[in-house]
Amino acid sequence: MDTKTTQGVTVNVTTNYLPDYSSPAQQHFVFAYRITIQNNSEFTVKLLRRHWHIFDSNNEVREVEGEGVVGQQPVLEPGESHQYVSGCNLKTSIGKMAGTYLMERLVDGRQFYVTIPEFTLIIPYKLN
Template sequence: MPTTTTQGVTVTVTTNYLPDYSSPAQEHFVFAYRIEIRNDSAFTVKLLRRHWYISDASTATREVEGEGVVGRQPVLETGEIHQYVSGCNLKSGVGKMRGTYLMERLANGEQFRVNIPEFTLVVPFRLN
């Protein structure tokens, strides 16, 4: 499981290929990813924005940016964990994602970026 820590905030990623939602004949491969964000810093933090880079072996890298995650801007006290599940589709069945979260320390309004570790998305039959 890819994991990284930035300024006391740890991000861990797990992925799954979703064959029931995919159509390889139409070059449509769907993946789910679960993100766990753990606040081990001394401050209460709020996740404001996300910024993703999604690379697909058959197309150019695309960027996705927006407010919060899955419609929420979670606040994490020291020691708290926030988890969410989202998804991504690829044309080739092989790709990777990486990015950052823009976080805010609620005590002083200071904003900082938290790295999301790079992770791969590969359909199981491409691993042979």
């Protein structure tokens, strides 16, 4: 599990390779990732946007940016968490992702970025 805390908001990431959706012979590797966002700050926060950098091991870099996460803009009271699952496809068996969430403190409208920790996407047999 990869974890990073920014201004009291903790992001945890776990990943899984999805062999049933992948086709290595066609250079198509699919991964799922589960993200838990925990608000450990004293303020209620809202997730506004996400910005991802996705890296294949063949030096291809993609960026994904947009509102919310999986169609939601969760509001987290102090002590609350939000969890979601999403996915990513790569052209190589090894890659990585990293990014940020744009958050807003509801009490005063102050916006800030929360770092999503860099995490590796790797098919299991490459670990041996």
